[in-house]
Structures are given as C-alpha cells and as structure tokens.
Amino acid sequence: MSCEHATAAGGQTAPQEFEENNLSEVKRVIAVLSGKGGVGKSLVTGSLAVELARAGHKVGILDADITGPSIPKMFGMSGRHAMGLGNLLLPEISDHGVKVMSSNLLLKNETDPVLWRGPVIAGAIRQFWSETSWGPLDYLLVDMPPGTADVALTVFQSLPVDGIVIVTSPQDLVSMIVAKAVNMAEKMNIPVLGIVENMAYVECPDCGKKIEVFGPSKLDAVAEQYGLEILGRLPIDPALAAACDAGAIEDELPAGLLPDALAKVAGLPEHVEPTGSDDASA
Ligand SMILES: Nc1ncnc2c1ncn2[C@@H]1O[C@H](COP(=O)(O)OP(=O)(O)O)[C@@H](O)[C@H]1O
Ligand SMILES: [Mg+2]
Numbered sequence: 001m002s003c004e005h006a007t008a009a010g011g012q013t014a015p016q017e018f019e020e021n022n023l024s025e026v027k028r029v030i031a032v033l034s035g036k037g038g039v040g041k042s043l044v045t046g047s048l049a050v051e052l053a054r055a056g057h058k059v060g061i062l063d064a065d066i067t068g069p070s071i072p073k074m075f076g077m078s079g080r081h082a083m084g085l086g087n088l089l090l091p092e093i094s095d096h097g098v099k100v101m102s103s104n105l106l107l108k109n110e111t112d113p114v115l116w117r118g119p120v121i122a123g124a125i126r127q128f129w130s131e132t133s134w135g136p137l138d139y140l141l142v143d144m145p146p147g148t149a150d151v152a153l154t155v156f157q158s159l160p161v162d163g164i165v166i167v168t169s170p171q172d173l174v175s176m177i178v179a180k181a182v183n184m185a186e187k188m189n190i191p192v193l194g195i196v197e198n199m200a201y202v203e204c205p206d207c208g209k210k211i212e213v214f215g216p217s218k219l220d221a222v223a224e225q226y227g228l229e230i231l232g233r234l235p236i237d238p239a240l241a242a243a244c245d246a247g248a249i250e251d252e253l254p255a256g257l258l259p260d261a262l263a264k265v266a267g268l269p270e271h272v273e274p275t276g277s278d279d280a281s282a
Helices: 041-054 118-130 150-158 177-188 219-226 238-245 259-266
Strands: 024-026 029-033 059-063 083-085 088-090 099-101 135-137 139-143 163-168 192-197 230-233
Touching: 029 041, 029 150, 029 177, 041 059, 041 139, 041 163, 041 238, 041 259, 059 118, 118 150, 150 177, 163 177, 163 259, 177 192, 177 219, 192 219, 192 259, 219 230, 230 259
Parallel strands: 024 135, 029 139, 029 163, 059 099, 059 139, 163 192, 192 230
Antiparallel strands: 083 088
C-alpha cells in the first residue's frame, strides 16, 4: 500500500488505494464537496449526518478538512481526544451516536494550527480510513477540504466514495467554481448525487418573505447546464450558525431541513462489494 502511487479511482468497482481494516464495515461513503471554502460544506455535512442518525441509521463523519476541521466543535466534542485501540484509532461518539474522526481530535489544543505538509495530510486521511475502527456504519460522510486541490484528490483516489454532494453559495453559481467540482467528480468517475445551494436567501422574521440577497438564484440554470439534481436550498440562518458554534447541532437542527438531499443520500445502494470483507482469506 502506498499513497504515492495513487491510481485514478474508477468509482465503486475500482480498488481503493487505502485499505479498510477489519473492524470497519462501512456500507456507503458520501463526500460533501465545494469548489471553495466557507460556503457551508461542514454545515451541510453535519446536517445530513444528524438527519440520517435521526432516521435510525449508523452514521460517521470523516473530517477530511485536516487543516480547517470544524466537525468536532459542531457536535460538542471540543476538547475531546480520540483514543487508541491497539494499532487503531477510535472515533469519538456524539451524544446521539454519530461517530467522528478529525485532526481536531488528535491535537493537544483545539486551537493549535495544523501546519502539516501535503504528505502528512495524506497520511492523516489514510489514518482516518485505514487505521480507524469505524465499526458497522450505514453511512460515512466525508467533509472534504475546501476546493479541488491535492487533498481532495487524495480522498477521491484513496477512499471508496460512492457519491458526491456539491455545496455551493449563490456567488459560486455565477462563476466557474461549480464547474471545477463537477469536473473533478467526472475525472474521478464518481457520481454526483446533486447540488445544494447554501445561504441562498434570508427569511424576513416578520413576514416570512424570502429575500434573495445576492439577486435571483442561478441554481436552476446551473443545475441544468451540468445535468445536476437540485437537492435543496438553505437560507442564511443565524440560529443554525449559533447552534453549530455552540456544539448543539444535534439538538437544534430543525427537522426536515434538506429532505431531498436526505432522500437521495439515504437511497444510495450499498457498495457492490461490502468493504471490511476478509480479503486475506479470499
Ligand atoms: N445557512 C447558513 N446560515 C448561517 N450561517 C451559515 C450557514 N451555512 C454556513 N454558515 C456559517 O458559515 C461559516 C462557514 O460554514 P462551514 O460549514 O464551516 O463552511 P465550509 O465547511 O464550506 O468551509 C460557519 O461559521 C457556519 O456556521
Ligand atoms: Mg468546513
């Protein structure tokens, strides 16, 4: 196994570069991607995880944003540290049962900057997949690093990603940023499940009117241009941002926030070949 010679992933049937350990049995891997940072990728990842868990599924989040991890805080895990079990790491488990592995759980102090070079970051991604005991999971969501650079490539080349959810901001819809994410998925031969527009509008607290602060949405046009399914639009919601900051996303996420995205992700078939099988004895 070597991460230097990562071969282009060929979707579900291609051999993945990083091996799964025999204490993990992950049925589906879904990556949440955006063309750039700060558009709400982590918020969408966290929301989908909470909704899947509420629906009774076993859910994990692999926080692949190694240098800007934000999942542990969102799930009230600030200050916690991942434990080891033999050679394996154990994910932290949230109050409502969501398993999380993140560089944040390996730092001495949560506020320490992660100043790791590329190969070390790739090593961390491998550790979070190959050397983390995920146990049985129906869904593993991967909160991707921002953009379409090296680390994102590592994830797609190394993990058996079944589908990609693209998150975008209204501004990105008028630029080429969505195209970058779509092209990356295409090159990696991984199906795009659809697109979520975040911070699409604000709702007037008095009359409930939806105000499109950034002008009329280009979501429909962009979705049609790239043949993408629209999986939802989220408003700018200061209460939700505050809940994330307070580590209370599980308690405070409004029900039914992204019904179409949830249905799409939940409806993904399991891997063709269940991972965690005994390759050695085959
Ligand atoms: N719909 C939203 N309404 C209000 N705040 C949001 C919304 N989406 C994201 N945010 C806030 O914006 C910031 C960036 O979001 P985040 O999910 O961390 O983005 P990314 O993971 O793409 O970098 C966070 O502070 C988050 O709480
Ligand atoms: Mg993030």
